[in-house]
Amino acid sequence: MSQCKAYRASILHSVADPSEVGAEASYEYFEDGLLVVENGTVIDLGSAESLLSSLSPEVEVVHYADALITPGFVDTHIHYPQVGIIGSYGSQLLDWLETYTFPCEGEFADSQHASEQADLFLREMLRNGTTTALVFGTVHKQSMDAFFEQASKLNLRVIGGKVLMDRNAPDYLLDTAESGYADSKELIERWHGKGRLSYAVTPRFAPTSSAEQLELAGKLLKEFPGLYMHTHLSENRQEIEWVKELFPERGGYLDVYDHHGLIGERSVFAHCVHLRDDECQRLGDTGSAVAFCPTSNLFLGSGLLDLARLEEHGVRVGLGTDIGAGTSFSQLQSLNEAYKILQLQGQKLDPFKGLYLATLGGAKSLYLDYKIGNLKPGKEADFVVLDYNATPLVGDRLKRAQSLEEKLFALMILGDDRAVKETFSAGASVHQR
Structure with a gap:
């Protein structure tokens, strides 16, 4: 009827x-x-x-x-398992992961806990007016089953994925290249395209995935057309140096992902605060997108995103809250901080541009502007x-x-x-x- x-x-x-x-x-x-x-x-x-x-x-x-x-509102980068650590004191990125993030994410081995946290997360997202989000889970397959189950009850247009992480993290949070591939494939077949749900292949970031795991992530993208790829890039200077040590054969941080077929349309890279010009150009040329995460970049002291430079290179940019390093689910608050970040660089954030970033710009970053935005x-x-x-x-x-x-x-x-x-x-x- x-x-x-x-x-x-x-x-x-x-x-x-x-x-x-x-x-x-x-x-x-x-x-x-x-x-x-x-x-x-x-x-x-x-x-x-x-x-x-x-x-x-x-x-x-x-x-x-x-x-x-x-x-x-459209949130192009957020971690649903990190709600419990919002507002935790005093670390930059790598310390933050060790001190707060990994212990918190370890709790998601429990399906009941994952389900309760997914419900809390989605209710909080909606309370702040966000109706579409690109979401990190944890390394546990059940964390994404719980998330997608809760999201489907509310008929939300959301995208998410199980984290791939086979090294440089606590043992209780590691998968293997093979198990990560198999678990992801199972989740894709169960959830991708069901109702308004989509799946994102989700390596946490280059330091926590071996070359073998990144290769299999690229294989998933080839096997299932229409998937997303969601990860972090050039958030923190110490992180960038670590990537150089781990992948000395590659031409830089972005090249690690590029080499394994992880860039292109529907690939979203969070942060991108410290990119080189050639990396900006490569993102623009391939139709990849950047998630601008103002509250998180300020809270962790990561740096100031240069929006004008990204746009000069034709890069799609959406807005992300990056909960839990981000400090608010509200995209109005993200715009508040984005305005200040750009002010510090002699740029202005017109309110109509702010509206665009939080809605249609995010939808374009996710190649969903024909449906939402x-x-x-x-x-x-x-x-x-x-x-x-x-x-x-x-x-x-x-x-x-x-x-x-x-x-x-x-x-x-x-x-x-x-x-x-x-x-x-x-x-x-x-x-x-």
Whole structure:
């Protein structure tokens, strides 16, 4: 039976990259808008005045006063097993892994624990308005079974994978090149393409995988067209030096992945703070994407991502929270920190560019912009309702805003999970504040 519903509020979405077309041409805005959804898909979008008269009388219209509807946020890099270590004190990357990450991930050998943490993670993600995410599991096959089971209950468009890690980690977290391949293959056959789920081949990073394991990761990508590849790259200077020691025969960190067939469309590299120009160009030429993780890069002291340089080389860039080194599930908070990172380098983050990075830019990085990322008719109805009166401070600031640009920027700087009134996935309400 057809289910049609309409949502009335101010509505804003990206239609193009502001860096390519200019801010004014990059978005569509309806001060008093109407979003019409049927069977999980957007079927119409426009001004309420023009669309209400054409609606069938039985269509329910939900009206949100003092609110803004935007597409659901896209998180291009996050670790679901690291929720328990957010806000842990005082380490840079390699110490962080040894001190906090590995012990926390060891607990996911227990399927019940993995299931409970997956549920907590997904609820927190939706509470912050994120409807699509590219997600790390742990080395345990059951960690991804638990994750995909929980995500499928909510009909979320998510991508995830079991971590591949056969060296330079505690024994209780190691697989082997062969077991990692076999477990991944089993998970791919069980979950990839089921509903709105997709699988990502997930070597943690080059130092924790042997050449044999990376070779088999490349083999999986060849065997199953449409898979993703998700890993870390050039986050920390000490890490880069370690990669040089472990792979002296390769021409650099990116070349390790390149040699094993791990770069190209649907390959997403988190961080990329310390890339060389030739590496930027190679990522651009191959259609690979970078996940910009502002709160994590600042928290671990990793460095400042040069967004302008990546874009000069044609690299696709999405936004990532990188929980648990990242400090917030909120992509509004990610944009807050991204703005400051770019300020320190003499770059500006226009609020319409921020909206693009958190929605359509992330969707393009994942090659999903034909399904999600904005609210054009035919797209999946993933959207979020942002409350203009989320806090007394936000309410007062937005009343003083003289333009849409000022209003959006204030939300980007002051907003967090409290700004999210309701989150929808495929037309269904999956979070209400």
